[in-house]
Amino acid sequence: MDIRSLKLAYFSPTGTTAAVVEAMAEGLGYDVIEDVDITMPEERQEPLEASAEDLLVIAVPVYGGRVPFLLEPWLRTLELDGTPVVCVVVYGNRAFEDALIELSDIVTERGGVVLGGAAFVGEHSFSNDEYPVAVARPDADDLRGAGDFGRRMREAVDALSSIDAASRPDIPGDRPYKERKPRGPVDFxxxxxxxxxxxxxxxxxxxxxxxxxxxxxxxxxxxxxxxxxxxxxxxxxxxxxxxSPVEGFAKWLNENCAERKEPAYFL
CATH class of the missing domain: 3.30.70.20 (Alpha-Beta Plaits)
Structure with missing residues (x-):
């Protein structure tokens, strides 16, 4: 399958998701790259368009086992036209739950064709010196894995005669998705x-x-x-x-989610 360009779209307030995407891009090895960093509000004002000749990598952090609610309006403006897509989520060593399948479903609804998915571990946002959680991740091993995943995706895309010949990956998760817990303002x-x-x-x-x-x-x-x-x-x-609730949850994560979890890939 002939791919004209690679598009990278990601939300990465603390840099962990961006690091994974950059490593994947190196593995994919395409010369033409459009970088769509939607972390800042002004970058979420315009919809992203992609055609069947583009490969789109879209990556978001996991918030409470779901795609961040903040991103839903932008994601639902995606203008895809049979676009091959790789969906990526990054979570803080607890669980990615329904985030990856939710992201895949939104992409499909917007006209994309999901060829692969991955869940990586990043240092948890609440991690601190007293209650560390997945510190310094993604680490060198994670990034090597992201690069290898990119190379495997490139091989899979190159082997396809057309997007219609693509088989759908078995993305884990539940429908309906995990219920979002109501949360009021937290002054922490x-x-x-x-x-x-x-x-x-x-x-x-x-x-x-x-x-x-x-x-x-x-x-x-x-x-x-x-x-x-x-x-x-x-x-x-x-x-x-x-x-504060944030410190309390950081303590819980430190006590209950200390065992290292590894990236998961779905092709």
């Missing part, structure tokens, strides 16, 4: 005296929850608890408040 961010008001946190927030005029305040109504602001702070001035 604390800012220490180390803060120098550099503004990096506001620049990196994917939902604009940090006002550039009031950098020590995070709007709990907008916050999606991705913890990107904590991870990127050069002064380590931001953290989860002691006793």
């Amino acid at each position: 961010i604390q800012v220490g005296d180390e803060c120098v008001l550099c503004g990096v946190c506001a620049e990196q927030c994917p939902v604009g929850a940090i006002d550039e005029e009031d950098l020590k305040h995070t709007d709990p109504d907008k916050c999606i608890m991705c913890c990107a602001c904590i991870k990127v702070c050069p002064e380590h001035a931001r953290s989860a408040k002691p006793g």
